[in-house]
Amino acid sequence: MSNKPELEFRPMERERLVELLNLRWPDQKMFICGRFVAPEEVEGIGVYTGERLHGMATWVIHGRIMYVVAVNAFTELRGAGIGLVDAMIKLGRANNMALLRATISNDNVIALRFYQKRGFRITGLNRGMFDAMRHVKPSIPLTGIDGIPIRDELELEYEL
Amino acid sequence: MNAVDPVFEIRPMTDRKALDEMLKLRWSDGTIFVRGRLVKPDEVEAIGAYVDNRLQGLVTWRIEEGTLYMLTLNNITDRRGVGGALMEAVIKMGREKGFPFLRALLTNDNVDGLRFYQRRGFRIVAVHPGVIDMMRQMKPSIPSTGAHGIPMRDEIELEIVL
Numbered sequence: 001m002s003n004k005p006e007l008e009f010r011p012m013e014r015e016r017l018v019e020l021l022n023l024r025w026p027d028q029k030m031f032i033c034g035r036f037v038a039p040e041e042v043e044g045i046g047v048y049t050g051e052r053l054h055g056m057a058t059w060v061i062h063g064r065i066m067y068v069v070a071v072n073a074f075t076e077l078r079g080a081g082i083g084l085v086d087a088m089i090k091l092g093r094a095n096n097m098a099l100l101r102a103t104i105s106n107d108n109v110i111a112l113r114f115y116q117k118r119g120f121r122i123t124g125l126n127r128g129m130f131d132a133m134r135h136v137k138p139s140i141p142l143t144g145i146d147g148i149p150i151r152d153e154l155e156l157e158y159e160l
Numbered sequence: 161m162n163a164v165d166p167v168f169e170i171r172p173m174t175d176r177k178a179l180d181e182m183l184k185l186r187w188s189d190g191t192i193f194v195r196g197r198l199v200k201p202d203e204v205e206a207i208g209a210y211v212d213n214r215l216q217g218l219v220t221w222r223i224e225e226g227t228l229y230m231l232t233l234n235n236i237t238d239r240r241g242v243g244g245a246l247m248e249a250v251i252k253m254g255r256e257k258g259f260p261f262l263r264a265l266l267t268n269d270n271v272d273g274l275r276f277y278q279r280r281g282f283r284i285v286a287v288h289p290g291v292i293d294m295m296r297q298m299k300p301s302i303p304s305t306g307a308h309g310i311p312m313r314d315e316i317e318l319e320i321v322l
Contacts, residue, residue, distance in 0.1 A: 106284050109271040116310045122268050125287045148278040154287070 005049040007079065009087040012044040012056060020056065024072070031133055032060050033067045033101075042069055045087045047080045057084035064098035071114075085118050092160045100158040105130055106151060107144030120156040129153035168242065170249045173206040173218060183220070186234065188301040194231060194265070195224055196291070198299065204231055207249050209242050217242035219250055228254050230264040247280060255322045262322055267292055268314040269306030282318040291315045 021030070021039040030037050037060050044058040054077045058069040066088065073080050092100055102120060104111045116122070130150045134140045144150045173179045183201035184190040191198045204220040216239050220231040230250050235242045254262045264282065266273045278284075292312050296302045306312040 107278065109275045109278075112274065113271045113308055113310065116268065116271075117308060121289065122287050122314050122316070123289055125284055127285070146275060146279050148275070149283075152284050154284070 007083055008048045009045055009083060010048065012046045017044045030069055032069055033062055045084060047084055055080040055084055057088050059088065066092050066097050066100045068100060068102040081114065082118060089158065089160065097160050099160060102156045103153050105144055106154060107148035112154065115156045120158045122154060123157045124155035126153040126155065167211060168209040168216065168245045170207060170209055170245060173208045179206050189299060192231060193295045193299065194222065194229060207246060209246050217246055219246040221250055228259040228262050230262060243276065244280065251320065251322065259322055261319050263317060263319045266316045266318065267306055267312045268316060269308060269310035269312050272307065274316060277318050282320045284316060285319040286317040288315040288317065
Protein backbone atom coordinates (compact mmCIF):
# COMPACT_ATOMS: atom_id res chain seq x y z
CA MET A 1 0.00 0.00 0.00
CA SER A 2 2.44 2.63 1.16
CA ASN A 3 5.81 2.95 -0.49
CA LYS A 4 8.30 0.54 0.98
CA PRO A 5 11.16 2.44 2.54
CA GLU A 6 14.30 2.27 0.44
CA LEU A 7 16.82 0.03 2.19
CA GLU A 8 20.39 1.01 1.73
CA PHE A 9 23.28 -1.29 2.54
CA ARG A 10 26.64 0.31 3.08
CA PRO A 11 29.88 -0.26 4.99
CA MET A 12 29.74 1.09 8.51
CA GLU A 13 31.95 3.83 9.83
CA ARG A 14 34.69 2.30 11.93
CA GLU A 15 33.91 4.39 15.00
CA ARG A 16 30.20 3.52 15.01
CA LEU A 17 30.93 -0.15 14.40
CA VAL A 18 33.38 -0.43 17.30
CA GLU A 19 30.96 1.42 19.55
CA LEU A 20 28.15 -1.02 18.72
CA LEU A 21 30.39 -4.07 19.09
CA ASN A 22 31.44 -2.85 22.51
CA LEU A 23 27.80 -2.47 23.48
CA ARG A 24 26.99 -5.95 22.24
CA TRP A 25 30.13 -7.61 23.67
CA PRO A 26 31.02 -5.46 26.70
CA ASP A 27 33.74 -7.86 27.77
CA GLN A 28 35.27 -7.58 24.28
CA LYS A 29 35.37 -11.32 23.95
CA MET A 30 34.14 -12.38 20.56
CA PHE A 31 35.23 -15.91 19.91
CA ILE A 32 35.44 -16.44 16.16
CA CYS A 33 37.16 -19.20 14.19
CA GLY A 34 38.96 -20.53 17.21
CA ARG A 35 40.28 -17.31 18.73
CA PHE A 36 39.20 -14.12 20.40
CA VAL A 37 38.98 -11.20 18.01
CA ALA A 38 39.17 -7.50 18.84
CA PRO A 39 36.46 -5.11 17.62
CA GLU A 40 39.12 -3.42 15.46
CA GLU A 41 39.45 -6.56 13.33
CA VAL A 42 35.73 -6.76 12.60
CA GLU A 43 34.19 -5.41 9.40
CA GLY A 44 30.56 -4.55 8.99
CA ILE A 45 27.75 -3.55 6.68
CA GLY A 46 24.79 -1.61 7.97
CA VAL A 47 21.24 -1.46 6.66
CA TYR A 48 19.88 2.08 6.62
CA THR A 49 16.85 4.09 5.64
CA GLY A 50 18.33 7.52 5.23
CA GLU A 51 20.63 7.96 8.22
CA ARG A 52 18.76 5.54 10.45
CA LEU A 53 20.59 2.27 11.14
CA HIS A 54 18.26 -0.77 11.30
CA GLY A 55 20.77 -3.58 11.60
CA MET A 56 24.25 -4.73 10.84
CA ALA A 57 26.14 -7.75 9.59
CA THR A 58 29.66 -8.22 10.89
CA TRP A 59 32.48 -10.55 9.95
CA VAL A 60 36.18 -11.24 10.27
CA ILE A 61 38.34 -12.23 7.31
CA HIS A 62 40.82 -15.06 7.51
CA GLY A 63 42.41 -16.13 4.23
CA ARG A 64 39.55 -16.38 1.75
CA ILE A 65 36.94 -17.13 4.40
CA MET A 66 34.58 -14.58 5.83
CA TYR A 67 33.61 -15.63 9.36
CA VAL A 68 30.27 -14.13 10.25
CA VAL A 69 30.37 -12.55 13.70
CA ALA A 70 26.66 -11.75 13.78
CA VAL A 71 23.67 -10.55 11.82
CA ASN A 72 21.76 -8.18 14.10
CA ALA A 73 18.49 -6.35 13.55
CA PHE A 74 17.85 -3.33 15.76
CA THR A 75 14.35 -2.55 14.49
CA GLU A 76 11.38 -4.51 13.18
CA LEU A 77 12.08 -3.57 9.59
CA ARG A 78 11.24 -6.55 7.39
CA GLY A 79 13.85 -7.94 5.06
CA ALA A 80 16.78 -6.36 6.90
CA GLY A 81 18.33 -9.70 7.95
CA ILE A 82 18.08 -11.39 4.56
CA GLY A 83 19.22 -8.16 2.88
CA LEU A 84 22.29 -8.02 5.10
CA VAL A 85 23.23 -11.61 4.26
CA ASP A 86 22.75 -10.87 0.55
CA ALA A 87 24.94 -7.77 0.90
CA MET A 88 27.67 -9.84 2.60
CA ILE A 89 27.49 -12.43 -0.19
CA LYS A 90 27.78 -9.73 -2.83
CA LEU A 91 30.71 -8.07 -1.12
CA GLY A 92 32.46 -11.40 -0.55
CA ARG A 93 32.16 -12.27 -4.24
CA ALA A 94 33.42 -8.85 -5.27
CA ASN A 95 36.45 -9.36 -3.00
CA ASN A 96 37.15 -12.86 -4.34
CA MET A 97 36.30 -14.60 -1.08
CA ALA A 98 35.65 -18.36 -1.21
CA LEU A 99 33.29 -18.94 1.70
CA LEU A 100 30.99 -17.34 4.19
CA ARG A 101 31.04 -19.31 7.41
CA ALA A 102 28.59 -18.80 10.26
CA THR A 103 28.50 -20.52 13.62
CA ILE A 104 25.47 -20.77 15.86
CA SER A 105 24.72 -22.34 19.21
CA ASN A 106 22.73 -25.59 19.25
CA ASP A 107 19.61 -23.98 20.73
CA ASN A 108 19.35 -21.37 18.00
CA VAL A 109 16.96 -23.13 15.60
CA ILE A 110 15.72 -19.72 14.43
CA ALA A 111 19.15 -18.87 13.03
CA LEU A 112 19.46 -22.40 11.66
CA ARG A 113 16.28 -21.85 9.68
CA PHE A 114 17.34 -18.34 8.63
CA TYR A 115 20.74 -19.34 7.27
CA GLN A 116 19.48 -22.51 5.59
CA LYS A 117 16.67 -20.63 3.87
CA ARG A 118 19.30 -18.34 2.39
CA GLY A 119 21.28 -21.30 1.05
CA PHE A 120 23.80 -22.02 3.79
CA ARG A 121 24.65 -25.69 4.41
CA ILE A 122 25.36 -27.35 7.73
CA THR A 123 29.00 -28.38 7.51
CA GLY A 124 30.08 -29.22 10.99
CA LEU A 125 29.42 -29.73 14.66
CA ASN A 126 31.80 -28.62 17.38
CA ARG A 127 30.70 -30.65 20.36
CA GLY A 128 31.06 -28.96 23.71
CA MET A 129 32.36 -25.72 22.17
CA PHE A 130 30.17 -23.53 24.37
CA ASP A 131 30.96 -25.54 27.48
CA ALA A 132 34.64 -24.90 26.74
CA MET A 133 34.10 -21.22 25.95
CA ARG A 134 32.21 -20.75 29.19
CA HIS A 135 35.42 -21.45 31.11
CA VAL A 136 37.02 -18.34 29.59
CA LYS A 137 33.81 -16.36 29.32
CA PRO A 138 31.47 -17.21 32.21
CA SER A 139 28.84 -14.76 30.95
CA ILE A 140 27.72 -17.28 28.31
CA PRO A 141 24.31 -18.42 29.57
CA LEU A 142 23.72 -22.07 30.42
CA THR A 143 20.42 -22.18 28.58
CA GLY A 144 19.12 -20.46 25.49
CA ILE A 145 15.96 -20.52 23.38
CA ASP A 146 13.14 -22.49 25.04
CA GLY A 147 15.39 -23.41 27.94
CA ILE A 148 17.58 -25.61 25.72
CA PRO A 149 21.07 -26.08 27.20
CA ILE A 150 23.73 -24.20 25.18
CA ARG A 151 26.60 -26.61 24.70
CA ASP A 152 27.51 -27.24 21.08
CA GLU A 153 28.25 -25.18 18.02
CA LEU A 154 26.87 -25.80 14.56
CA GLU A 155 28.83 -24.56 11.60
CA LEU A 156 27.18 -23.41 8.38
CA GLU A 157 28.77 -22.43 5.09
CA TYR A 158 27.84 -20.62 1.95
CA GLU A 159 30.06 -21.03 -1.10
CA LEU A 160 30.68 -17.72 -2.81
CA MET B 161 6.97 -31.42 30.42
CA ASN B 162 8.14 -34.94 31.18
CA ALA B 163 4.90 -36.35 32.49
CA VAL B 164 2.96 -38.54 30.12
CA ASP B 165 -0.40 -36.94 29.56
CA PRO B 166 -2.87 -39.24 31.36
CA VAL B 167 -5.40 -38.80 28.57
CA PHE B 168 -3.35 -41.12 26.36
CA GLU B 169 -3.13 -44.83 26.62
CA ILE B 170 0.34 -45.74 25.45
CA ARG B 171 0.93 -49.31 24.29
CA PRO B 172 2.95 -51.30 21.79
CA MET B 173 1.16 -51.82 18.48
CA THR B 174 0.91 -55.55 18.35
CA ASP B 175 -1.35 -55.97 15.32
CA ARG B 176 1.56 -56.54 12.96
CA LYS B 177 -0.55 -56.69 9.80
CA ALA B 178 -2.37 -53.41 10.46
CA LEU B 179 0.89 -51.71 11.41
CA ASP B 180 2.66 -52.85 8.23
CA GLU B 181 -0.25 -51.64 6.11
CA MET B 182 -0.26 -48.25 7.78
CA LEU B 183 3.48 -47.72 7.54
CA LYS B 184 3.50 -48.75 3.88
CA LEU B 185 0.98 -46.00 3.25
CA ARG B 186 2.76 -43.40 5.34
CA TRP B 187 6.29 -43.97 4.08
CA SER B 188 7.04 -42.96 0.51
CA ASP B 189 7.80 -46.14 -1.48
CA GLY B 190 6.96 -48.00 1.74
CA THR B 191 10.46 -47.67 3.15
CA ILE B 192 12.56 -45.34 5.27
CA PHE B 193 16.30 -44.81 5.41
CA VAL B 194 18.16 -45.56 8.60
CA ARG B 195 21.92 -45.16 8.79
CA GLY B 196 22.41 -45.65 5.07
CA ARG B 197 20.06 -48.58 4.64
CA LEU B 198 16.46 -48.96 3.46
CA VAL B 199 14.26 -50.28 6.25
CA LYS B 200 10.86 -51.90 5.62
CA PRO B 201 7.84 -51.74 7.92
CA ASP B 202 8.30 -55.34 9.10
CA GLU B 203 11.76 -54.42 10.43
CA VAL B 204 10.49 -51.88 12.95
CA GLU B 205 8.46 -51.91 16.16
CA ALA B 206 5.87 -49.31 17.04
CA ILE B 207 4.24 -47.77 20.09
CA GLY B 208 0.85 -46.10 19.72
CA ALA B 209 -0.92 -43.38 21.68
CA TYR B 210 -4.66 -44.01 21.99
CA VAL B 211 -7.68 -42.16 23.27
CA ASP B 212 -10.83 -44.29 23.61
CA ASN B 213 -9.05 -46.96 21.60
CA ARG B 214 -8.52 -44.59 18.69
CA LEU B 215 -4.95 -44.13 17.49
CA GLN B 216 -3.68 -40.55 17.92
CA GLY B 217 -0.08 -41.01 16.95
CA LEU B 218 2.74 -43.49 16.74
CA VAL B 219 6.46 -43.78 17.16
CA THR B 220 8.59 -46.41 15.46
CA TRP B 221 11.85 -47.75 16.80
CA ARG B 222 14.52 -50.27 15.92
CA ILE B 223 17.80 -51.55 17.23
CA GLU B 224 20.48 -50.77 14.66
CA GLU B 225 23.89 -52.33 15.36
CA GLY B 226 23.21 -52.43 19.07
CA THR B 227 21.92 -48.85 19.28
CA LEU B 228 18.31 -47.98 19.98
CA TYR B 229 16.91 -45.56 17.39
CA MET B 230 13.63 -43.68 17.36
CA LEU B 231 12.79 -43.66 13.66
CA THR B 232 9.55 -41.83 12.95
CA LEU B 233 7.30 -39.88 15.29
CA ASN B 234 3.89 -38.90 13.94
CA ASN B 235 0.71 -37.28 15.12
CA ILE B 236 -2.26 -38.53 13.21
CA THR B 237 -4.71 -36.13 14.83
CA ASP B 238 -4.17 -32.55 15.95
CA ARG B 239 -4.41 -33.49 19.61
CA ARG B 240 -1.60 -31.81 21.52
CA GLY B 241 0.99 -33.66 23.55
CA VAL B 242 1.02 -36.85 21.50
CA GLY B 243 4.63 -36.46 20.35
CA GLY B 244 5.95 -35.78 23.83
CA ALA B 245 4.02 -38.68 25.34
CA LEU B 246 5.32 -41.10 22.71
CA MET B 247 8.87 -39.87 23.11
CA GLU B 248 8.61 -40.43 26.87
CA ALA B 249 7.31 -43.93 26.20
CA VAL B 250 10.34 -44.83 24.06
CA ILE B 251 12.71 -43.35 26.65
CA LYS B 252 11.03 -45.41 29.39
CA MET B 253 11.15 -48.57 27.29
CA GLY B 254 14.83 -47.97 26.47
CA ARG B 255 15.66 -47.61 30.18
CA GLU B 256 13.75 -50.77 31.02
CA LYS B 257 15.61 -52.69 28.34
CA GLY B 258 18.92 -51.36 29.69
CA PHE B 259 20.04 -49.27 26.71
CA PRO B 260 22.64 -46.61 27.62
CA PHE B 261 21.18 -44.05 25.22
CA LEU B 262 18.53 -43.44 22.58
CA ARG B 263 19.23 -41.84 19.23
CA ALA B 264 17.16 -40.09 16.60
CA LEU B 265 17.86 -38.73 13.13
CA LEU B 266 16.39 -35.53 11.72
CA THR B 267 16.69 -33.97 8.29
CA ASN B 268 18.37 -30.55 8.20
CA ASP B 269 15.16 -28.69 7.34
CA ASN B 270 13.39 -29.98 10.45
CA VAL B 271 14.30 -27.10 12.75
CA ASP B 272 11.04 -27.52 14.66
CA GLY B 273 11.92 -31.14 15.36
CA LEU B 274 15.38 -30.04 16.45
CA ARG B 275 13.83 -27.69 18.99
CA PHE B 276 11.33 -30.32 20.14
CA TYR B 277 14.00 -32.99 20.72
CA GLN B 278 16.46 -30.63 22.39
CA ARG B 279 13.78 -29.27 24.72
CA ARG B 280 13.25 -32.81 25.91
CA GLY B 281 16.85 -33.52 26.71
CA PHE B 282 18.32 -34.74 23.44
CA ARG B 283 21.71 -33.38 22.39
CA ILE B 284 23.19 -33.17 18.90
CA VAL B 285 25.91 -35.80 18.57
CA ALA B 286 26.69 -35.60 14.87
CA VAL B 287 25.85 -33.94 11.59
CA HIS B 288 25.96 -35.91 8.36
CA PRO B 289 26.32 -33.42 5.49
CA GLY B 290 25.00 -34.65 2.14
CA VAL B 291 23.60 -37.94 3.42
CA ILE B 292 20.05 -37.15 2.23
CA ASP B 293 21.40 -36.27 -1.24
CA MET B 294 23.06 -39.66 -1.27
CA MET B 295 19.88 -41.43 -0.16
CA ARG B 296 17.94 -39.67 -2.89
CA GLN B 297 20.10 -41.45 -5.47
CA MET B 298 18.68 -44.72 -4.16
CA LYS B 299 15.21 -43.45 -3.32
CA PRO B 300 14.21 -40.68 -5.74
CA SER B 301 10.88 -40.11 -3.97
CA ILE B 302 12.70 -38.22 -1.20
CA PRO B 303 11.62 -34.60 -1.82
CA SER B 304 14.30 -32.05 -2.62
CA THR B 305 12.73 -29.39 -0.42
CA GLY B 306 11.40 -29.79 3.09
CA ALA B 307 10.02 -27.60 5.87
CA HIS B 308 10.21 -23.80 5.43
CA GLY B 309 11.33 -24.29 1.81
CA ILE B 310 14.75 -25.46 3.01
CA PRO B 311 16.57 -27.93 0.71
CA MET B 312 16.74 -31.39 2.33
CA ARG B 313 20.32 -32.57 2.10
CA ASP B 314 21.81 -33.41 5.48
CA GLU B 315 21.01 -35.30 8.62
CA ILE B 316 21.35 -34.29 12.25
CA GLU B 317 21.80 -37.07 14.79
CA LEU B 318 20.60 -36.59 18.36
CA GLU B 319 21.04 -38.60 21.50
CA ILE B 320 19.59 -38.75 24.98
CA VAL B 321 21.35 -40.56 27.78
CA LEU B 322 18.99 -43.07 29.39
